[in-house]
Amino acid sequence: MEGKKTVRAAERALDILLCFTRQPELSLTEIARMTELNKSTVFRLLATLEEKGFLIRNAETEKYRLGFRIWELSAHLSRTDDPAILFLPEMEQLRDQLEETVSLYVRDGLERVRVQAVESLQAIRRVAPVGARMPLAVGAAGKVLASFSSPVVLDRILSDPEWPENVDQKAYLAQLDRIRRQGFATSVEEREAGTSAVAVPVFGQDGNIMAALAVSGPVGRLTLERMEEVVPSVIEAAERMQKMLKT
Incomplete structure (x- = not known):
């Protein structure tokens, strides 16, 4: 019984940490609501996580944020195992080029997660927070990840109860078919007003898609014509990333 309690406490502590993938700062009340735990349980777990350095509490706002121990752990990720670290130099080079x-x-399941981002140095730019979760039904990167997924995964995506009502599934499937043929996807204000994007697949050593590499920017600058111009550069970057996985 004690072992089960210990596992349950660990699961609850991890659920609390995962709350911070949605917001950078959270109060005890917000965390209790998000985890569906009572406040006394959350309070005890927060105290432990704070003591161990995984969370930091702001004394003025009484809100919590991720602590330095999280960054300490991430610093020890293997470059060969984590694409977010392995591909960063290539992404920086592509940013400087385009x-x-x-x-x-x-x-991740029926969502896409931004695991790495290199922001444009231009004054007007697309701000891309790492860790953000977005749907697969809209956006260039989402459509790339869906188009090269297995039929089983695609069926799950299409049967998602949270599928956007304004997205026609027949038109969506036709887009995916076109993306598979041409090797890239584009989007103009599909998920966010004023933003366009172009994305290509990055395949793993097993030949399955492992990530989507995307370039995004303001619609006035990253037009459809401009996206077609940059596609070869984005594909070349993705191919170099694939070669890195084999070394």
């Missing part, structure tokens, strides 16, 4: 924000996305 002068737009470059992001790397992976699929």
